[in-house]
Amino acid sequence: MTDCLFCKIVTKEIPATIVYETDRTVAFRDVNPQAPTHVLVIPKGHYENTAALAAADEGLADEVLKTAHAVAVQEGVADTGYRLVFNTGPQAGQTVFHVHGHVVGGRDLQWPPG
Numbered sequence: 001m002t003d004c005l006f007c008k009i010v011t012k013e014i015p016a017t018i019v020y021e022t023d024r025t026v027a028f029r030d031v032n033p034q035a036p037t038h039v040l041v042i043p044k045g046h047y048e049n050t051a052a053l054a055a056a057d058e059g060l061a062d063e064v065l066k067t068a069h070a071v072a073v074q075e076g077v078a079d080t081g082y083r084l085v086f087n088t089g090p091q092a093g094q095t096v097f098h099v100h101g102h103v104v105g106g107r108d109l110q111w112p113p114g
C-alpha cells in the first residue's frame, strides 16, 4: 500500500531499527518505547488489522506469532515475561492501520492495561 507507514518500513523507504526478519514478517523497535523492550512485529504484506490478518493466507498469523516469540527470546524477556498486544480499532487505540503486535517487556507490567 503506497501511503502506509509500515509498508514503507518494509521497503526501507522509512528507516527503522529492524531486530528480526523472516520471509513474511519483520520486527522493528517502536519509535516511542513504553518499556525496555518494545518491538513491533508485522507481516510484510499489508493487512489493516487482526481481522484481516486472521483471514490471510494460511500460516501467516502463525508466523507473526512465532516471530513475536522469537523476538522475546532474542531480547531476553521470554523467561521473565512479556506482553504481546494487538491494538485493533479506534477504541483500542490503533493508530497505524497495518496490523502490528507490540512485544513489550523488560519491566513489571500493570494489569489490567489502561
Ligand code: DGP
Pocket: 005, 014, 016, 017, 028, 029, 030, 031, 032, 040, 086, 087, 093, 094, 095, 096, 097
Ligand atoms: P498502535 O497505537 O497500536 O497503532 O501503535 C502504533 C505504534 O507505532 C506506536 O507505538 C508508535 C509506533 N510508530 C509510529 N510511527 C512509527 C515509525 O515511524 N517508526 C517506528 N519504528 N514506530 C512507529
